[in-house]
Amino acid sequence: MSETSALIILIAAIFTNNILLSNFLGMCSFLACSRQIPTAAGLGVAVTFVLAGTTALNYVIYYYLLAPLGLEHLQFIVFIAVIAAFVQFVEMFVERFSPRLYYALGIFLPLITVNCAILGASLFMVTRNYSFTQSIGFGFGAGIGFALAIILMAGLRKKMTYSNIPKPFQGVAIVMIITGVMAMAFMGFAGMVNIQ
Amino acid sequence: MEQNGIIELFTYAILVFVGVLAGLSTLLTIAEKLLIDYGVCEIDINAGERILQVEGGQTLLSALIENEIYIPSACGGQGSCGYCKMTVLAGGGPVLPTETPFLTRKEVREGVRLACQVKVRENIISKIPEEMLNVKLFNTVVESTRSLTHDMKEIRLKLIEPPEISFRVGQYAQIQAPSPDGPVFRAYSISSPVYEPNVVELGVRLIPGGIGSTYLHNLQVGDQAIFTGPYGDFRLNEDPEVEIICVGGGAGMSPMKNIIYSLYHEWPDRSCWLFFGCRTTKDIFYLEEYQELAKKHPNFKVIYALSDPLGPDEKWDGETGFIHLAVDKYLEAGRKRQAFLCGPPPMIDAVMDVLADKGLAEQDIFYDKF
Numbered sequence: 001m002s003e004t005s006a007l008i009i010l011i012a013a014i015f016t017n018n019i020l021l022s023n024f025l026g027m028c029s030f031l032a033c034s035r036q037i038p039t040a041a042g043l044g045v046a047v048t049f050v051l052a053g054t055t056a057l058n059y060v061i062y063y064y065l066l067a068p069l070g071l072e073h074l075q076f077i078v079f080i081a082v083i084a085a086f087v088q089f090v091e092m093f094v095e096r097f098s099p100r101l102y103y104a105l106g107i108f109l110p111l112i113t114v115n116c117a118i119l120g121a122s123l124f125m126v127t128r129n130y131s132f133t134q135s136i137g138f139g140f141g142a143g144i145g146f147a148l149a150i151i152l153m154a155g156l157r158k159k160m161t162y163s164n165i166p167k168p169f170q171g172v173a174i175v176m177i178i179t180g181v182m183a184m185a186f187m188g189f190a191g192m193v194n195i196q
Numbered sequence: 197m198e199q200n201g202i203i204e205l206f207t208y209a210i211l212v213f214v215g216v217l218a219g220l221s222t223l224l225t226i227a228e229k230l231l232i233d234y235g236v237c238e239i240d241i242n243a244g245e246r247i248l249q250v251e252g253g254q255t256l257l258s259a260l261i262e263n264e265i266y267i268p269s270a271c272g273g274q275g276s277c278g279y280c281k282m283t284v285l286a287g288g289g290p291v292l293p294t295e296t297p298f299l300t301r302k303e304v305r306e307g308v309r310l311a312c313q314v315k316v317r318e319n320i321i322s323k324i325p326e327e328m329l330n331v332k333l334f335n336t337v338v339e340s341t342r343s344l345t346h347d348m349k350e351i352r353l354k355l356i357e358p359p360e361i362s363f364r365v366g367q368y369a370q371i372q373a374p375s376p377d378g379p380v381f382r383a384y385s386i387s388s389p390v391y392e393p394n395v396v397e398l399g400v401r402l403i404p405g406g407i408g409s410t411y412l413h414n415l416q417v418g419d420q421a422i423f424t425g426p427y428g429d430f431r432l433n434e435d436p437e438v439e440i441i442c443v444g445g446g447a448g449m450s451p452m453k454n455i456i457y458s459l460y461h462e463w464p465d466r467s468c469w470l471f472f473g474c475r476t477t478k479d480i481f482y483l484e485e486y487q488e489l490a491k492k493h494p495n496f497k498v499i500y501a502l503s504d505p506l507g508p509d510e511k512w513d514g515e516t517g518f519i520h521l522a523v524d525k526y527l528e529a530g531r532k533r534q535a536f537l538c539g540p541p542p543m544i545d546a547v548m549d550v551l552a553d554k555g556l557a558e559q560d561i562f563y564d565k566f
Contacts, residue, residue, distance in 0.1 A: 065212060078213060085224055
């Protein structure tokens with residue numbers, strides 16, 4: 001694993017191992033914030049930023065603080081604390097520079113904290129024994145993958161506004177079905193690059 | 197040995213975790229200092245009439261309150277009452293989704309914003325009605341309280357600092373009441389006449405669970421209270437030939453009392469009608485005072501009407517039925533009049549229709565719906 005370049009991992013994390021479509025992590029904000037393309041794009045960018053930042057930070061903390069002291073079991077609680085602090089930072093940042101996005105994302109901005117994709121990426125980083133550059137590549141790629149999936153979904157939902165959806169499937173139901181179809185479509189990328 | 201190892205592990209775990217948390221909070225504090233620092237911003241009010249220097253990062257409402265400009269606000273800046281409307285011509289940023297429910301399209305075009313939702317991030321150019329600049333914060337003590345009915349109380353507040361208030365008839369004050377979420381302001385009409393500038397009197401109906409009315413009903417003589425005021429756009433016609441029509445319902449008596457006493461202080465012969473609607477004889481108040489006043493001023497006519505059927509032990513020889521019927525019965529069309537209404541919305545709507553039939557123009561009718 002260690003010889004795979006960070007760029008390959010980045011591409012894999014976007015297409016073949018999309019954290020949302022292959023691991024189904026981060027579904028709640030994916031379902032809730034995919035109604036409009038600008039909001040979806042804003043959340044995508046925020047999640048990408050948080051993912052890249054937290055995997056890098058968590059890498060440093062895990063390998064230079066927890067592992068030497070034999071405290072690997074603290075990873076969950078420490079990762080969560082790092083993520084929470086980082087999201088706070090992003091929140092301040094977004095509020096300062098884009099109040100409109102800040103209010104459009106509303107509760108989902110602080111809820112990035114409990115977005116399982118974020119913690120998932122940090123834990124994958126540990127179980128897959130990534131190096132520092134690989135971790136950043138993976139975090140960044142997973143973020144782009146999430147952003148790509150949510151923007152695509154927002155586009156599809158916009159298109160669906162004018163389609164005739166059978167009543168039982170309206171709302172979240174059809175979104176779940178489309179997510180499944182999207183996941184299958186993304187399987188077409190399998191074999192392009194390969195990571196665990 | 198084994199035990200020492202475990203203790204060591206625990207100590208490390210606690211130290212590391214606490215250390216990580218401390219480090220993160222330090223970083224966040226620094227980030228907050230750097231990111232949320234907007235410096236000192238200027239707020240220009242009414243094209244240079246007043247220019248305030250305020251700390252950036254706070255809401256426009258709190259920046260104005262800090263500078264003793266009291267924009268009406270009943271919810272305490274949560275964006276749920278929509279009272280704190282003001283015009284922001286530049287520097288307010290985009291209209292936020294939290295504001296849109298309270299603004300009409302016309303208001304959005306004119307730059308009307310909710311002051312509690314606008315954050316001061318840069319220099320702001322704003323417009324505030326002249327009257328609101330005259331609003332002050334008053335420190336008072338309770339001079340007396342008196343029960344008017346089973347659920348109405350009259351509360352007189354003696355002004356301490358500043359010692360005098362100058363207001364027009366029918367205006368209201370915002371009383372500061374404590375609530376679990378910090379102080380909130382609740383609007384109450386001033387019932388004392390305008391020629392008593394050292395006192396503000398309120399008529400308060402107790403609403404079960406109501407923050408403002410519960411607080412006011414529990415005030416004792418000597419307690420301190422704070423209010424801001426005066427607010428409101430009632431304007432009495434100064435022409436003595438114009439007849440004044442006051443219509444109140446339920447608890448909507450305060451502005452009427454204020455108007456009537458102020459009126460007869462200035463024009464002893466002016467013609468004025470008071471129509472007041474209540475449900476039962478239990479809800480009648482101030483009737484004797486008004487009858488006394490009517491003896492001194494023959495052009496003052498008082499009509500009370502009860503809307504509920506009389507109980508077996510009730511005695512009443514006045515009007516019955518809803519108050520708009522009494523208005524319709526007693527007023528003849530064609531006279532120059534001005535009307536002040538205060539009460540529940542269905543009553544106001546019904547009375548407005550009757551007054552329109554009697555030939556009153558819309559700009560001659562002032563009302564308070566609650």
